[in-house]
Amino acid sequence: MDYKDTLLMPKTAFPMRGNLPNKEPVRQAQWEEMNIYEKVQKRTEGRPLFVLHDGPPYANGDLHIGHALNQILKDFITRYKSMSGFHAPYVPGWDTHGLPIETALTKKKKVDRKKMSIAEFRQKCAEYAMGQVNSQRTQFKQLGARGEWDNPYITLTKDYEAAQIRVFGEMAKKGYIYKGKKPVYWSPSSESALAEAEIEYQDKRSASIYVTFEVTDGKDVLDGGEKIIIWTTTPWTIPANLGITLHPDLIYAVVAVNEEKYVIAKDLLEEVSEVLDWKDPQVVKTFKGEEADRVIARHPFYDRDSLIMLGDHVTTDAGTGCVHTAPGHGEDDFIVARSYGIEALSPVDDKGVFTDEAPGFEGIFYDKANQAITEKLDEVGALLKLGFITHSYPHDWRTKKPTIFRATSQWFASIKDFRQDILDEIKRVNWYPAWGETRLYNMVRDREDWCISRQRSWGVPIPVFYGEDKTPIITDVTIDHVSKLFAEHGSNIWFEWDAKDLLPEGFISEHSPNGTFTKETDIMDVWFDSGSSHQAVLAGRPYLKRPADIYLEGSDQYRGWFNSSLSTAVAVTGESPFKTIISHGFVLDGNGRKMSKSLGNVMVPSKVQKQWGVDILRLWVSSVDYQADVRISQEILKQISEAYRKIRNTFRFMLANLADFDPATDRVPESELEEVDRYMLHQLGELVGNVRESYDKYEFSPIFHEIHNFCAVDLSSFYLDFAKDVLYIEEKDNKRRRSIQTGYYEILTTMVKLLTPIIPHTTEEIWEYIPGVEEESVQLTDIPEPNKMEDFTETVAKWDQFMKVRDDVLKALEEARNEKIIGKSLEAKITIVPKDEETKAVLKNMEHLHQYLIVSEAVVTDNNEEAKAYKYVDVAVEKHPGEKCQRCWMASETVGEDKDYPDLCTRCASVVKENYTA
Template identity: 40%
Template sequence: MADDAEKPSRDYRETVFLPETPFPMRAGLPQKEPQILAKWAELDLYRAVRAERQRAGAPLFVLHDGPPYANGAIHIGHALQKTLKDFVVRSRFLLGYDVDYVPGWDCHGLPIEWKIEEELRSQGRRKDEVSKAEFRTRCREYASHWIDVQREGFKRLGVIGDWENRYATMDYSSEAAIVAEFHKFVASGQLYRGSKPVMWSPVERTALADAEVEYHDHVSPTIWVKFPVVEGSDAARGASVVIWTTTPWTIPANRAISYSDGIDYAVYEVEAMEEGLEFEPWAKAGDKLILAEKLAGDVFKAARIAKARRVEAVDCQGMVCEHPLAALDTHYAFQVPLLEGDHVTDDAGTGFVHTAPGHGADDYLVWLAHGHREIPETVDPDGAYYPHVALFAGLKVLETEGKKAGKFGPANGAVMDKLIEAGALLARGRLEHSYPHSWRSKAPVIFRNTPQWFIRMDEPVDTRQLGGRTLRETALEAIEATTFYPAGGKNRIRSMVETRPDWLISRQRAWGAPLAMFVDKETGQPLHDPAVDARIIAAIAAEGADAWFTRPVSDFLGEHEPERFEKVEDILDVWFDSGSTHAFTLENRAHTRWPADLYLEGSDQHRGWFQSSLLESSGTRGRAPYDAILTHGFTMDENGEKMSKSKGNVVDPEVVIRESGAEIIRLWAAMIDYSDDSRIGKTVLQTTSDAYRKLRNTVRYMLGALADYTPDEAVELDQMPPLERFILHRLWELDGQVRAAYQGYVFQDVIRPLIEFCQNELSSLFFDIRRDSLYCDQPGELRRRAARTVMDAVFERLTAWLGPLIPFTMEEAWTTRYPQGHSNALRVIPETPAEWANPAEAERWAKVQAVTSVVTGALEIERREKRMGAALEAAPRVHVADADLLAAFDGLDAAEVFRTSQATLVAGEGPAEAFRLSEVPGVAVEPLRAEGAKCARSWRILPEVGSDPRYPDLSLRDAAAVAAWDAARA
């Protein structure tokens, strides 16, 4: 009978206003996202938003897309970058801008050529057996395929943009524009042909720019070589200058030895060699060696010299040596002068630098500085010695084909053998050091003298755009005028531009935009004829760059005599291609402008696209093509290691999307500090999924609580209870924070405060306190209406604020509530009234929550000790000694705030045995049990339960609510 007495006389669940929403708890993003994408496609979302902004007269914002390379499926780095760009596009739309964003692709260049060469080899064909037209067609088809694949991958991430009018550097119109930009450099005199050592890839048979080179550890042979002195002081005669080098193969190209006036040199005479060696050393007693005094000991150790006597100091000025191979062939019977050079140090080696002006930048410069002009050509495009190189003709420095491609060829060994034969080798060894490699083929490169085309960095240009400044000066001024996110990017790119050499823009390959010009055979100068240029541009615009290679020269030269001119068939550096994209994407198009507001890429593009765009635009327009640059770091695995397929630590965005949805990648991108390298893996993705679930549940709860809400319920600000006024104040604060964060591209400062807001102020405070009112108060009660009014304001803003970051979920939430309304993406941030700002209320709730934390701590102990169950069983007596803390509860229902059935606030310190928290002094809690009966509807324990005879198991509030509910259905 006792059990029967505790059972409610009626099931009151139908009278409780529980949240109702079709918005599911489980997101099912892999299935839901494609449906949303289909709706966006049907709406033509990007153009729809632009049209709406333009109708409203919105200011224009231009994000110019740095083109990814069209040679494979997207990876996680692509996903991060394109997602960040989408954050920019969507957030600027949200801030009320009209945003121009045209996605693009980089299509020319070596990686695609390599793929086509591989295809040809698999068919038993060589590249030189295929016409240039067929080869270029194959390259174009390959790039086109991957553009389609990547575009679908980017769209699956939710990235919006003008996909229908995407750009590609291989489009005929793009190739024509690139060549037109090149012609501007020809016309202004900034272009020249120079014969100088450039980084050359024998494997790829082309010159490389600095931006195309990366450094890896590499083991090289090292040699110490004796150059006999033929002219010099009395002390120097009969001695040999010793050089040290890690490139033995360059000895045939030696023309000088460099020294420094700041280094002390001396002649040393060998007195004894080490004994008990397994080989006979090449040095012998009586040898006289000229060395830097600081490094003599290191040289003796390498040469196994046991004892040497310093004869006297020596002055290197005017000293002349003979080539160490002179005794073997008259080809080397020339003098080798000693030249003073700033690049010489005594950090390592011998204090002398072997100088081969055709194979090193410093060698070349010191050779020219001393009045020499002829640069010997020693190695051909395949990395083999030319036929005229005595003793070594045809030998390869690097292997270029087969399994040994990129490995050292026989040249180094052959040179060392001949030096031994000539008695010129003092010692040899091996050294592991950082060595330049092509970032495409990963093969080592060499410095090789070859005629190439360059853009001058340091010659004043008298054009309207440059006004007598050099390209370097103009570019550095443009850097100063650019805003960088993060700010450190400015120093990074500036240091590169300050020290970079002239821009090498020619390549000896087939797939690219050509250096479409003619050179006068008599003067060596490029032909600059506007009519010729116009015919070239028209032909390329109509037929693509192929026209330059297939059409007869007479189609371009007009009245000029073809036999007088050389047709240049090199192609342009692909960085010149991508550096020109602003010219054909931002200029001469409707609804955009030049320059762009923002360029956004990885930090490696300070030496790549950011810089090539800067130089191209500075040289043709006198300023950068952008007002701001934003850079992000690289993606690493969870251990901070670089991802690689061989390690098995690669995160494939396609897999993540298939398993969890694109929204998880987007949320990860929003939560990280993208300016630094970021980590991703299973654990990181799980943490991200947890954060997503909390956001989703917050939105789901609001959708349920706002079911059937109409503006007629709205409560004015002056009628709002304190809690609602506090939440409105937080909305006002967050509105400013979110706008500022989006304006400054700090997406982390959007998502993290919003997650904390959802977890702390909403779920743990507002929703938790108001749950009883929302479920059990009558619909017309002020407290319930006020809570729903504020929830409506929260929903309106939260769906807008989060829209750029997790657009799929916010679109689902928005259209769940407004199924007949427009897309969430079409919205701008709702204006937040200034009168919502209420610092006093915020200060009050900070105090209230401090006191609440002590109550919660006391009740947790009661639950843990099983002396009490739910908080509704409690009626805490709270002693508050601090008058300000006590005053914070004026106008509040303490039991409602503590989520208990009853509560009492008492001024004073409280009994010694009461519960306290050290971080909240002056508050003590006695966790008493609530007295009375349990309301069958709200579950609160109150003495008043049963006071209404109609509903003997309800509190008075719940009895009135049920009576009203019954009457409405009578």
């Protein structure tokens, strides 16, 4: 007889290799065919609603690894919520307006804007954007992301634009929208105003100059002829200078140097003397800044006055304490000049080129004018020092080119009018990580007005009409009418129809006695677009809700979508649009460097999918501390793949040992389970509790580590290992065998559910092989609550102590192997001497001790002089004197006792006789 035929060896068709890159697309097609998203929504209908609102990615280009991190995190949460008592619909969205799409058309697609109308160009933009949406949608679905992909929200759709118009109208109605001329970030490369959220800082090399302005009217404080010194890193703004600002409380000094008298802040005398190489400067007079109010100096090379003004923004951190003031090119400059009744002068056009308001420099690009202006200052004797510095400077985050401050007529949302309401709402929000609250709070606290107008074509028009006297017209009637027009026709009609056709029939206004109207040509900031999603989506779809439970985006969105959403929502509703903000860091390469094509370290999600599989990418996301910057590389993915293989093979082993198990008939009631199986189910309950707690706290790396550790330690090195001697050797319906199988079944089904939000392709595959499951998909199940296993405390303590003893025994066996006393552990007979009464009680009363320790015999005694000392027990290891059973491989002195089977131990001989002989 071949004894192999008498063993109940594991059997399963579940493959050892995942072959994920090939299988996952097939699985995704199956989900689509079975409408899994709709089935999940139907199953959870009536449960408490949970809404994670998707921040819209920009519809341009393929997904990068940051997109994958973001989308997978969202999918973890919505999948978990739908399996833990909630109804969690997920509506993905796209941001579709803005400059990058205009640029893509004109540069990549070679579209000639000059040969078409604005409306025709906008139609081209819309078509391009929708093509990008479709491409990105496919890529998002390939990540295994589950959602309402056939009905997303898109910022260019009619319903969305109509809702956005209503948000604008409500803010205007409350007095938060106004038009004014003030300095804003201006991008010459984009030819448009920018909001703070569209600015990023990069190093730039700039000129550093010290310039003198001669006093012409000292107002009895100065004699006249003194030279006030200013310092600036923007020489190009000197033609726009209209004044010099001093701090009212600073002490200023008139300093005599080489027969000249200069004016600077007294506290900066030492620093300025060093920079300008002054030898033995003499202070001839001091005065308080406020005394010099309205003193008049002369512009260095134009025949006009430069007024001395007072402002609290002046500091002694750098420079001279006398601030060159060009109200057309700086916010502080603008504010202080306005208080003196001085209008802003901004002699550069949309492209950053000087106009005829800067005589001598007309037609020169502002940055190139730095040299010409510096040379002019030197020529007229006003330049004291020229140097260069490298400093952090604002750049257009789209074009990556420098911006300027430029006073233009723009539309603003006056954040300061409802700033305190926003700050109060920030305190009511839950923040992950906690520092997010401080970050957004400080941004809002320091924010004045939000420039919401852009001088572009591709965006939502600002719905404002002008009367014949140029007065802006924004009324409930016009807003409602335009909103309805957009809902019916789309916003392109703003550029296709005349103003009179866009107004309600018979509309009259005191500002147009002849009934003639014009319309605004600027569009809204794209952050106003996406920031209106709470109205267009959360309030616009009856199965969602406002506020959403979660907004989850990258940490760059504190200045972006988090900020604009909060601002518009508080303005319109008085409340935050979100209850919780979760932010994640950026994805870096394995060395912690930013990814870039030039470094060749870019990881593309599609390539990761084809090489490793989506579930490996998803498992990687679960393994990292995503709230900080995270790293990814081939080496890291290889490590994740090893962890995946361990988890997969653990599941495969349990599946294989359930081949003859029918849960309907073979499941052992919990009260009748063997102690070790109850103990393992208790450990499983602990795992479930910890994992659910981590899911609830949106912490996924503890889930990855706990499940991986449970597979590697609790299961593979203990429960799955010792159980082979029962599962393979005993007869099919042996009670201990069925008890272990019951334990396996509970562990397998529970862990598959725990992991479904993270690696759904794999868990769905496993689910198909589990005997007796009724649901067609694991996604249509709930994650179980932790099994409390009442009145089991003493037993848990007993087995916890045994596991400590087991560690000692494993060390002893390893040392015996190294000393060549034994080969495999089944060759061993061990003698254990407990060191304390607790350990003694545990071991003395433990049946099957040798099986749990995977040795052929285990003896517990009070004394053994040959035993080596360990932490909890002393252990002596010797080679077992019995012969090896040819069926179970245990060494036993009973081998040969049964004459029919002389090479088997009595246990195996009994099983074979009863089950495998005719």
